[in-house]
Amino acid sequence: MIYRVCLTALMLGCLMFLAVQPLVAEDHLEHRILVVAGDENFPPYEFVDVIDGAKVYRGFNVDLLKAVALSTGYEIQFRPMPWADAIKALDRGEVHAVGGMKYNSEREKLYDFSEAYMINSLAIFVLKDMQAIASINDLAGHKVAVQKDAIGHYRLKDQPVELVLTANQEEAIALLLSGKVEAALGNNLTGQYILQRTKKHEYIKIVGGAIDSEGYCVAVRNGNPILDVFNKGLKDIKQNGTYDKIYAKWFGEPIDYPAQYYKRNFGIAVGIVVILVILGVAILQVNLYLQREVKKRAREIEKINEELQRKDKLEALGKLVACLAHEIRTPLTSIKTFIELLPAKYDNPMFREKISHFVPQEIERLNNIVNDLLAYASPRRVEREHAPLKRLIDNSMVFFADNIAKQGIDLQMSVREELLVYVDIQQMKQVMINILLNSLQALAGRVNPSLVISSELRDGHPCMIISDNGAGIAPDNLKFLFEPFFSTKTGGTGLGLFVSYQLAKQNGVDIIIESQAGLNTTVTLKFSSEEKQDA
Secondary structure (H helix, E strand, O other): OHHHHHHHHHHHHHHHHHHHHHHHHHHHHOOEEEEEEEEEEOOEEEEEEOOOOOEEEEOOHHHHHHHHHHHHOOOEEEEEOOHHHHHHHOOOOOOEEEEEEEHHHHHHEEEEEOOOOOEEEEEEEEEEEOOOOOOOHHHOOEEEEEEOOOOHHHHOOOOOOEEEOOOOHHHHHHHHHHHHOOOOEEEEEHHHHHHHHHOOOHEEEEEEEEHHHHEEEEEEOOOOOOOOHHHHHHHHHHOOOOOHHHHHHOOOOOOOOOOHHHHHHHHHHHHHHHHHHHHHHHHHHHHHHHHHHHHHHHHHHHHHHHHHHHHHHHHHHEEEEEEEEEEEEHHHHHHHHHHHHHHHHOOHHHHHHHHHHHHHHHHHHHHHHHHHHHHHHOOOOOOEEEEHHHOOOOOOOOHHHHHHHHHHEEEEEEEOOOOOOEEEEHHHHHHHHHHHHHHHHHEEEEEEEEEEEEEEEEEOEEEEEEEOOOOOOOHHHHHOOOOOOOOOOOOOOOHHHHHHHHHHOOOOOEEEEEOOOEEEEEEEOOOOHHHOOOO
């Protein structure tokens, strides 16, 4: 009987004790005291540190919740313990909240979460020489250390991984360093903090990037109204800037800036944008003004150029007419003289011989002047086409074969078969004939006359080179070669090279003449480059 009475009393006592435990938190709440559990070794979020021989609970979460309590008028009591025990304390109602818990859908079934006050992610830690693990899927079949009941534990517990459970992340990393596990899965920032504090970062690397990035929150049991207090306090410290200071203290400048950071700087950003828009509009207006001024000045310059061109044309026409008058007057004077002397000297045989020779010669000279002028004044329409350079020179050489043989000229030809030019064939043939004619005339009476015709490619430009060892051209005369009616040859009209120059210019061909008086002359025809021939 006594035994039964004692047993009954003991059971009643236990029940009374259990019934009283959850009320402790409620009693504290009535006295505006918040009891919060946290991990005793989860730096830099929360951890027990030793300062001047005394144990101190500190970290980001600790400072954050102290600020929340101060803002809401509550007092806070922290209960640091192993993470698994902190979860159990919350489940039993021994504490109001756990200060920092990463959200996931499985935990949401058991707890209510505050507004996230930062974003957390998992990371895989392996030794520097590990090559087999590069992502979370590579952990299959490997031995991996995780903190018991932490988010990493939830992530891998149903996976084909050999889990080694630890009381905290520091222990998990210690197992990795000792080679007892092949990887450790845990909080990214906490792992880096531990490695830097223990000076082991040179032995371990992070692989796989950020894993399961989720909000980091205050957690309470489902339905606990105290959550409103935490949400209000978090909102207040974010708005007044306290959150930023605490964040900077433990993590430096924020990587994932909180919402209030953007709100606070939104006005500054808007102001900068407005200033930039105003500057942009001002620059646009200035640019439009400058464009109008440039167009205005361009029209003025165009008018000036047109006036100058008109003036140049008139001057050129005047010069052309003067030269033409001079060139025509000379043969006409000769013919006139013979005609005037004809009645008096008709019976003179020598006179008749001279008039028969010189008058037709002067008439032919007049005819050549007229033909050259017509070719210059009324050029036909340019019809350019692709043609082998060798074919052009061969067709032109046909007219000089007899003269070359009679003069005993040493002819050397080396023209590449594959070189193509884009020209009006008839016009370029006329240009080449004129240049070759000048060369043969320059070789008249020379000892060992030589004519060399070759081709080459200069910077993408097909070129034909005609060289002779003829009389050459005096340096003072080189600059006048392409002017009308300039000639150093007896009986020359001075229009051959002038007309040839005009025809070459119409075909995109440059004529380059190099000469040494009494020694030689080289004429180079530089055609349009191959890249521009289809333009």
